[in-house]
Amino acid sequence: MSESGHSQPGIYGPGRRRRRRRGERDIGPPGQNLSGPSRDREYQPRERRDGSEEPQGPLIQKTPIILAKPPGERAKPLQSTVVSAAPVLDKPIMLMKARDDTVKPTTPPEATSQSTGAGPSKVEREGQRPTQPVYQIQNRGMGASATSSAVDPLVGQSKLIPPEKMKHSIKLVDEQLNWCDSAMEYLRDQTDMLVVGVIGLQGTGKSTVMSLLSANTPEEDQRGYAFRTQTQEMKERGGNQSTGIDFFITQERIIFLDTQPMLSPSILDHLINNDRKLPPEYNLPYTYVEMQSLQIASFLFTVCHVVIVVQDWFTDLNLYRFLQTAEMLKPSTPSASHDSTGSSGSEDGAEYYPHIVFLQNKSRREDFCPRNLKDMHMVVDKLMAHSHLKYKGSVSMLDCNIFPGLGQNYMTTEVNMFLLPMQDIDSEDNLTKAGSTMTYPLFSLLPGYKGHPSFSTMISKLRSQILAMPRCQLSHTILTEKNWFHYAARIWDGVKKSSALSEYSRLLG
Structure with a gap:
């Protein structure tokens, strides 16, 4: 041992x-x-x-x-450690491989698995992990906006859908002078709109003119117009067709506002005969009707780019006095701060005033005489001399080539005035029938002398000039269509609660 x-x-x-x-x-x-x-x-x-x-x-x-371990199994752990050392060293290689895939994916995962000697199932499981780096590559290449549209493609499609087309007008202010919210669904978040309003006395053709400017043609049936026109029965009774304020928006994003007649005798007759109770702040029905008209006119002077004043004869001095009163009682334009200057788009930087157009509807042949036209321009210029409303430089009949022989310097004071003749659709048919009995059929092909172009030609020229009106800024900020709706609702509420209008009505009563 x-x-x-x-x-x-x-x-x-x-x-x-x-x-x-x-x-x-x-x-x-x-x-x-x-x-x-x-x-x-x-x-x-x-x-x-x-x-x-x-x-x-x-x-x-x-x-x-x-x-x-037993001596018989000592060689196997050495081999296992050698073999197991390869996957330990391969893990950094796989991480580097995944990192290379994010930049330039050149090496396939099968070649890596064969070179390392690892099993295919393990490599495939690890190959499924870099889904997040692939998503980051897509974000890096496409950008944030493209990723949001790719996630929700309906957002991009909704912007390409054309706006809904209106067929008939809806109420913005009802007959009780209450604000309506039904127009909100037709408005969008864009700022290139033009707001056109109209005022005038009863029976002057306001609804017909607004329908022809917005969506209809003279050849169509009046029963299908955007704004309801006065029926024959209503004309015989002497009543008014429009009540409150009607709203209509076109595909060109032009907002048209039709109003009830100013100083309407039919509304006054309805108040007296139906024993309708007046608000406590008004004592007489006439005062209530006049204050309603002033509220609507002052509201349009605040929220519209263009206000069309329709008359069917020249001229009523009470209408110009009414316009000046509405301008005086117009609510002030709200500003962003007390020291803001030039923010509202007006000359003094504090108040906004719209463009006003005097439309002579149902004009006679004598009204188109250049001398008479010049006299009418001079009278309107004298009556509106002290007004802040923009009554010059927007509409011109001389630029329409209606009077080819007249130069641009014929009228020294040209105001925004336009003449529309009588709407007579059957006149050409009558001329044809009358000309068929003549001896010379050549004269039947020539139209009769009217002294002015046809009604369709004149309304198309007026429409082109109205749509080309400058779109000034209504408030201290640029308004979208939806923001304009909320702004108009706030202005209407302020008009109904205006202390200046209340004081004026007290002086009248």
Whole structure:
């Protein structure tokens, strides 16, 4: 035993060696050939002798039990560690590969799996992970706006849908002078709208003119007009067709506002005969009718770009006095701050005033005489000399080539006035029938002399000039269609509660 196992029998006795084998403390002499794990156990008892104390429980648990395997299986862990070392080194390679895929995907994942020797299932599972980097590549290439539209394509399609076309007008202010919200669904978030309003006395043709300017032609049936015109029965009774304020918007985003007649005798007759109760602040029906007209006119002077004043004869001085009163009682334009100047689009920077157009409807042949036309322009200029309303420089009959022989300097004071002849659709048919009895059929092809172009030609020229009117800024900010609706609702509420109108009605009563 001593010759084969130990060279110093005095130090390592047989009995002590047997006890240490039973207690798993195999310590051999320094010349004994031991494996790697046994060498670690050889130096462990020497450290215990240097400490001169027996090791405690936690030190015994720190022994490398994982490496203590049978000698027959020691080669397999070496191979497994070598093979397992490759995936450990491959993990950074896979991360670098995934990072390279985000820039230039040149190496396929199958070649990587074959070079590393890993299983295909593991590589495929790891290849499914870079879905987030692919999403980031799409965001980086397409941009945030393109990603939002790609996520929700209906947003882009809704912008391409044409706006809904209106066929008939709806109420903006009902006959009780209450605000209506039904027009909100036809409005959009765009700022290129033009607001055109109309005022005039009863029976002057306001609704007919607004329908022809908005969506209809003279050849159509009047029962299908955008604004309801006065029926024959209503004309015989002397009543009014329009009540309150009617709203209509075209595909060109032009807002037309038709109103009830100003200073209407039929509304006054309806108040008197039907024993309708007046509001407590009004004592007389006539005062109530006049204040209604002033409220509507002052409202249009605040929220419209263009206001058309329709009359069927020249001229009523009470109408000009009414316009000046409505201008005086017009609510002030709200501003962003007290020191804002030039924000409302007016000359003094504090108040907004619209363009006003005087439309002479149902004009006679004598009214188209250049001398009479010049006199009418001079009279209107004298009556509106002290007004802040923009009554010059927007509409011109000389620019329409209606009077080819007249120069641009014929009228020194040209106001916004336009003449419309009588609407007579059957006149050409009557001329044809009358001309068929003539001896010379050539004269039947020539139209009769009227002194002015046809009604269709005149209304088309008026429409082109109205749509080309300058669109000034109504308030201190640029309004969209929806913002204009809320702005108009606030102005209407302020008009009904205006202290200036209340004081004026008290002076009248």
